[in-house]
Amino acid sequence: MKRNRTGALLTAIAGAAMWAFSRMSWISAEYNDDLSGTGQAFITGAEWSTEITAVAVLLIAGGVAAFALRKVGRRVVGAICALAAAGAAVPAGLLLARGADHERIQAILTAGAEEAATDTSSSTIANWAEITGADVAALGPVLTLLGCVLGLVGGVYLALKPGDDAPRQHKYEKEAVRKETIRSDLKEEPDSGRVMWDALDADIDPTAEGDFQSPRPTS
Known part of the structure; x- marks a missing residue:
């Protein structure tokens, strides 16, 4: 049962870590608005890659479910979590390797421009604003990548070494x-x-x- 608990705990911890790190600011963008002038807006990891949040929830749920499932179920959950964690690492890795695409930044920041008209705390910008620069804050993506690696290890461990089921008489x-x-x-x-x-x-x-x-x- 220790092997089962180890894989399940690693998976759940990875999901919690990914969820927390995706709330950090990953990108700071500078823009120019003809009406309001220049400004700066920030994009979190969850906004840049919405699938990270979904994978984080999946890993947490998978880690919790592993304590209740039988051996075959733990193997299946472990494999699914490992694949999901590997897939979630792609957006963060590409952001660190290639930088932030200005067109995508503008699409994200202008997505809720109309709704944000009365929300002064929103980071959205006007549709006509132009992105003039973008800097990637590496800490958030790097920590998220580490969370993905931990989720991958936990999922693989759970799939390969699910532990033995508690005795249950027929x-x-x-x-x-x-x-x-x-x-x-x-x-x-x-x-x-x-x-x-x-x-x-x-x-x-x-x-x-x-x-x-x-x-x-x-x-």
């Missing part, structure tokens, strides 16, 4: 154990009315088990 095994216990009781307490009724309930002929005696009537 119903036929339980029935066999129950009958054996009743037979033993018949030998030890052949005159017990309770044991006789237990035997009849379990389809055991009490007269064929040991030295059976009819239960003595009570006065």
Whole structure:
């Protein structure tokens, strides 16, 4: 069970880390608005790559579910989490390698321009504003990549070493154990009315088990 817990914990921790790091500011963009002049806006990791949030939730849910699932289920969950974590690493990796595309920055910042008209705290900009520069804050993407790696390791570990299931007797095994216990009781307490009724309930002929005696009537 330790292996199962290790993989599940790594996966859940990775999801929580990715969720937190995706809330950090990844990009600071400078823009020029003909009406309001120049300004600066910020884009978080969740805004730049919406799939990161979805993967983070998936990893957390997968890690929690692994504690309740059987061995095969843990393998499946581990494989899914590993693939999802690997896929979530792509946007952060590309951002660090290629930088931020100005057209995409403008699309993100102008996406809610109309709704943001009365929201002075929003980072959205006017549709006609021009992006003049962009800087990538590497800390957020790097930490998110580390979270993805942790999720990948946790998922693979869970898939390859899901641990053993807790013993769970099959119903036929339980029935066999129950009958054996009743037979033993018949030998030890052949005159017990309770044991006789237990035997009849379990389809055991009490007269064929040991030295059976009819239960003595009570006065």
